[in-house]
Amino acid sequence: MDLIFSSIEILARWDVLLALLAGSIGGVLIGAIPGVGPAVAIAILLPATFSMDPIVGLTVLLGIYGSSMYGGSIPAILINTPGTAVNALTTYDGYPMTTRGEARRALSLAYSASFFGGIFSVVCLILFAPILAKIAPMFGSREIFLAALLGLILVVVAHRGQALIAAALACFGIFLNTVGLEPVKYTKRFTFDQSWLSGGVNLIVVVLGLFALSQAFYLLTGEDEKVRMTKLRGGLFQGLRELARHPRVAGVSGTFGVLMGMIPGVGEFTAQFLSYTYAQKTSKRPQDFGHGSSEGLIAAETANNAVPAAAMVPLLALGIPGEALTAMMLSVFYVHNVVPGPQLFQNDMDFVVALYLALLLLNILVLVFLLFATNQLIKVVKIPNRFLGAAILVLSFVGVYSLRNSFTDCLIAACFGIFGFVLKRLSIPAVPIILGMVLGGIMEVKLRAGMARVKSFPDFFIDGRGDTNSIRPIAVILFIMIIGVLLIHFRRVWLDRKELKEAKWSTKHASTNFGMHLSRRKDYLLRERGRKVRGKHLTYNPRSTGKR
C-alpha cells in the first residue's frame, strides 16, 4: 500500500497531470489523423521532453503511445483507413458495421474494448510488479545480452516474407551504432577521419529521419484522398454494455495483449492476430468475422490496447525496448541518467508503479474525452494529406535542430528521410534499423561484460563463484527460446517453400491456359515464317535459284 501511495505522490504534480492530459488528448488526435501515427509524434516531441523531468517527459510520450490507438480506430471504422498501423484489423469489422448504418455502435464498442484492454493490462502489471521485481535481479549481463538477441531475432522473423531484408536492416542498425569513438579502447570505427562522425550517429536523428521526415516526403509526393464522413448521432455509452456480453473474448484478447506485449519484438500485430483467430474459432457466428462482427472488433481493439503497458515491462525491467516507440522512450531515460533495468525495479519501484498508474489514468481520461468529443474529433480526418506532409516537415525541424543546433544533424536526418521514404515506397520495414541501433548497443556492452569470466561456450550458462558452480536458469531458458524461435522460423520457411512448389507443379485445366497456348502458337508460327523469309532473302541468287 505504501508503494501505491508513494507512486501517487510522484504523479500528484500539476506538470505531470498536464503532461498526461496533453499527451492523451494529443495522442488521440494524432491517432485519428491517418498518415501521422504515434511514431512520428514521439520522434518530433522527443528532444522537447529532454528538458523536462523524466516522469513528465515520459508521461507525455506514454500518453501519446497509449492513446493513439483509441484515435486510430475512428478513421478505421468511419472511412476504412486505419489511423495507426495497428488499427488495420479494426477496419475488417468496424467499417462493415458503418456501411450498414452502425457507425456509432462500432465506435462505442471500439472505445469500450480499448478501455478494457488498457485497464486490464495495467491491473495485471501492477499485480505482477512484485514478482517482476524478484525476477528482474536474476538478469545479469549474459541474460540481458540473450534477451536483447532474442528481441532482435523476434523482430526479424516477425516480418514474414521479408525476414532477409529485415535481418539485413537490423545489421545495418547495429553497424550504425558502432560508428564513432569506441568507448573502451577509444579507437575510431568507420569515421573516415571525419570529425562529424567521431561522436557517432545519433539515434534521435536517425529516428526523426526514418519516421518523421520520411513520412513527410511520402505524404508530400502523394495525393490527397477524398473523405466521405458518416454523421454520428446519439451517445456512445452502449458499447460498455455490449462489451459486458463478451467477457471471454475480451479477457482472452487482453491476456494475449499482455503476454505478447511483454515479449520484445512481438507487439500488437501478433497479439491481434492470436486474439482475432481465437475469437473467430470459438464464436457461434464465425461467418460474421470480416463482415461486421462485434466479437472481431472487441478482439482486435482489446488486444492492441493491452500491449503498451506490457511493452513497458522489458523496457523498465531489463532496459530492452521491444519496438520503435519504446526504443525512443529509452533515450529519454538515458538523457536523464536513469538507467532502466533490474536496479530500477529494485530501487525505484514507486517510479515504475507511477508510470503504470499514469497509464491507468490515461485510459480513463481518453475514454471520457472520446465519449463526449468524438463528433468534433472526426473533423481532423478531413485534413488533406499533403498539408499534413508540410506540417510534419516543419515539425521535424524542431526535433532535429533543437538537439544540437547542427546543420549536419539536419542533413543526416534528411538522408535517412530519403532512405525511409524509399523503404516506405517498397513496403520494407524501418523498425529493424532502430531496434538494431538500440539493441546492438546493449548487446555490445553486455556481451563484453558477460564474456569477461567465460572461458568456453558452456561457461556462458554457468555461474562460477569460488568452488561452487550453478546453472543460470534464465540464460538457459532464453537460449532455448532463441533456438526454438529460429527452428519455428526455418520450419515455416520450409513449409512456405513446399507450398509454393506444390502450387507451381499443380496441373491446371487445359482451358485456363488455352488463350496463352494460342498466343504462343501464333508467336511461334510468325517467328518461323520470319526466319524462312529471311533465309530466302539471304540465300537469294538469281543464277543458282533455278537450279535449286
Next chain:
Amino acid sequence: MSSLEEKRFPGPLRGQILFAIVFLVAAVLLLSQLGEQTKWMKRTKFFAQPRFWPMVSIAGMVLFGGLHLWKLPRRKFVRADVVEWKVWFFAIEWVLWFLLYVILVPIIGYLPVTMIFMPILVWRMGYRDKLIMWVSVAFGVAVVLFFKAFLDVKIPGAAIYEYLPGSLRSFFILNF
C-alpha cells in the same frame, strides 16, 4: 505474366532490384574498409575487440542483403522500375526545401521563416484556397509559440534579431 513468387511477394516489386543492389554494394564497400576503419587490439579478448561488432554487422548486411537479392522473384529491370526511380529522384525536391528552411532559420529567425515557409510550401503543393493559406500561416505561428515560447526548446535567435532595439531584441531571441 507474373510468376507465383511475384504474386506472393509482400509489397511492390518495382524498384526492389535497385534497392537490393545498392544495399549489397554499399555493404561490400563497407566490408572492404573493415581493416582500415577498425582496429584489432593485442591482448584483448575476441568479443571485446573494437572490430568485433562492425565485423558482425557488416557481414550480416552482406549475407542477408545478398540472400535478399538472390531471393527476389524478379532480377531484371523493367519499365516500372524506371518510374519508381523517378519518384525517388523527385522526392529530393522536398529534401532541398527542408534544408533551405534549416539554413534560413538561424539567419532570418524561426518565427518569420516558419510563417513564410508554410504558405509557400502549401502554394507549391498546388493549394490556392485563401483559407488554407491562412491556416498554414496560423499553423506556423502556433508551432513556434508552442515549441519556442512555451516548451523553451533550444533554437537559437536569428542573426537578424541583432539589429532590433534593446528590449525587443532579447524578447525576440527568447521567444521567437
